[in-house]
Amino acid sequence: MMPEKLMEMRRATWKNQAAVPRPVILTIAGDSAAGKTTLTRGLVDALGAQNVTAVCADDYHRYDREERRALPFTPLNPACNYIDIMEQHLQLLAAGQPILKPKYDHATGTFGRPVFVEARRFIIVEGLLPLHTRLAQACADVSVFMDPPEPIRREWKIARDTTRRGYTSDQVIRELERREPESAEFIRPQRASADIVVRFGPLLEPTDGAWPHAHEDADSGTLSATLLLRPTVSHPDLSSVLTEENRRAIHMKLIRDDDGKPVDALHVHGQAPPQLTHQVEEALWRGLGLGHDAGMPSGLGAINGHRNEPLAITQLILVYHLLQLAAEH
């Protein structure tokens, strides 16, 4: 491009831009029914809906359901998505610009009218492939990979797709099998680039300092959470919370991840006494510096009409990151 044209475009752009602080972007990647939406909901509640733009990265499908029937890949495949447009829109949002976002209707499997999306103070991007490319990763200020044990995720997906998306169990199970190779090839590798890996599930204590794996037959009612806190971002100082007294509710351990790399694993026990967990939450909430008067948002930890304390604590840690980044921006 001619330098003077570039300059002209830049000058005209500056004129359009008010001096607003740039948004903070949290990106949550994970497979279908891995808990992304549930995690997001509590964050929006804590930050205030008016301050958050929630973007579903799965709207960038390249083909509708009918077209996909003739194609050899599932929606998990990057070739099935406008990854370049997703990257472009993430860059624009990161720069505080609005986007006209495509809209995929999961009920009909077709594309609807695009939606005008403004960049608010906080942007939460969630989807199957929002950390697939280096550019998409670079757009995130902090990133999460949802990593529930596969048996738990299958349960969640069957429960959701049969009750809310009109499929039969058999259909969902067949679809899970059909998707498995692309899940392994494209979804799970995103785990490696996330700042935080979140695993909800009935957890076994690690026996040899390794990443804990789930009982396949465990009761999924009172889920615990394990958060891998990678040294790629500055995590909150949890020393006041990680006391001997709180050990039954929360504790942290230096472990090696599956790839052998060292990482802090924060365990939050789902079956700890509620008053103990609540005490930990209060301490985390106070640590956010939002003032003593502000009560904790009621939406934290909400899941299917119940309250899950490990979920609430996970959300509080993410809120900490978002507020910290907003102060720095």
Added chain:
Amino acid sequence: MMPEKLMEMRRATWKNQAAVPRPVILTIAGDSAAGKTTLTRGLVDALGAQNVTAVCADDYHRYDREERRALPFTPLNPACNYIDIMEQHLQLLAAGQPILKPKYDHATGTFGRPVFVEARRFIIVEGLLPLHTRLAQACADVSVFMDPPEPIRREWKIARDTTRRGYTSDQVIRELERREPESAEFIRPQRASADIVVRFGPLLEPTDGAWPHAHEDADSGTLSATLLLRPTVSHPDLSSVLTEENRRAIHMKLIRDDDGKPVDALHVHGQAPPQLTHQVEEALWRGLGLGHDAGMPSGLGAINGHRNEPLAITQLILVYHLLQLAAEH
């Protein structure tokens, strides 16, 4: 934004970009039925469809037809359009990036599935408001405003909308009246920023060096063209064509525009002997340096199954600009 995040995003962007030449953008603004599509068609034919991305700026409507019924403005009003998204998409195309363009269906008055649009070597943007803002203007390498006399445009609009869009004459006339204030307020001011103003119509010679105005009752069959060539871009050297011999087909005159500013007015006579006009076209075509062997594209000058020589000459001058700019980029 944090500088390191910006750097990270930039580095990831560079990696994605091949060393392709940046596109050349021609923007054609003008009111409904002013001849934008007819002009564009011949250009696409001359440049080769595989080298041209045609973008309709009227797809950036903010409301569908049903919603507009309850609103006090017509589609001509910038408030009725996502001007900021149009600007954004023009910037992206200017930088060689693809866009996911909204698609407004004129037949149903609703929005369809967005369309993936790649930036080819030449981009022709046409619509009602593509030169409305400074940023949109800055995205154009060369810009045109279509300025037919209003009585001619009314004829064209009635003819098109009754035969191809299913309206009655009365409906079209009422719509023209309803749109007139916004046409004056938003469409016509774009004329001032265009590098070239194109007026097809039965023209009167200027009597006192002023911009010629049309006979309101003239026969619109053999249209002449007047092109205002503003000194904002380098126009082709026409001296070899502007001879005494060719004067009945083409001549140029220094005049004052309606705003008093000096401008070259190039007149191309619709009723000149065809062999004379054709000679002028051949000279212009040779001047483009596309080689002696390459015959002139047959699509130049095509309008409603006929051939109009002034239209062909207008298109040749625009092709000159586009090829010139492509060589410079």
